[in-house]
Amino acid sequence: PYGFSVIEKFLAGARSIDQHFHSASFESNIPVLLGLLSVWNVSFLGYPARAILPYTQALEKLAPHIQQVSMESNGKGVSIDGVRLPFEAGEIDFGEPGTNGQHSFYQLIHQGRVIPCDFIGIVKSQQPVYLKDEVVNNHDELMSNFFAQPDALAYGKTPEQLQSENVAPHLTFTGNRPSLSLLLPSLDAYRIGQLLAIYEHRI
Helix, strand or coil, X not given: CXXXXXXXXXXXXXXXXXXXXXXXXXXXXXXXXXXXXXXXXXXXXXXXEEEEEECCHHHCCHHHHHHHHHHHHHCCCECCCCCECCCCCCCEEECCCHHHHHCCCHHHHHHCCCCCEEEEEECCCCCCCCCCCCCCCHHXXXXXXXXXXXXXXXXXXXXXXXXXXXXXXXXXXXXXXXXEEEXXXXXXXXXXXXXXXXXXXXX
């Protein structure tokens, strides 16, 4: 059920980030910090891409939306004066909901090229499923993955650790790969407004 009251909540969420963006110091300004991280990863460290990984199917269209907004807006090779930039700018944005991505391209992210990741999690599930004899519900399992992936990207596993776990040594991964996590209390109209405004101000 959508209506004016839902749109008002969405706009209020976006407005809260607008106000935060305009009033918070750079040290605590979420969109500014995220934007600076992108500049650091792309222009200084030379990582050309960024994965946007929401751990909810409800945000399956978020990555394509941000891809269009970001790559269309920041896909420039010249300055405002038309002078060719002496560094790389803009990033290749892509993504999928978490579990889809885990079975699609996480292998590359963990063991291949370095791709900074944005993990987006939701504390309270919209539709938790409880199955008989299951210790945890589906959302608890999903959130376990949400927390485990950035941990694995950060710390990796050595061949020695894998050997102690009786896992093949070729499955080692180095760690020290950049990621960030955004954790929303719930996925309602207000929070979606905030999320979109964060990404738009970041761009």
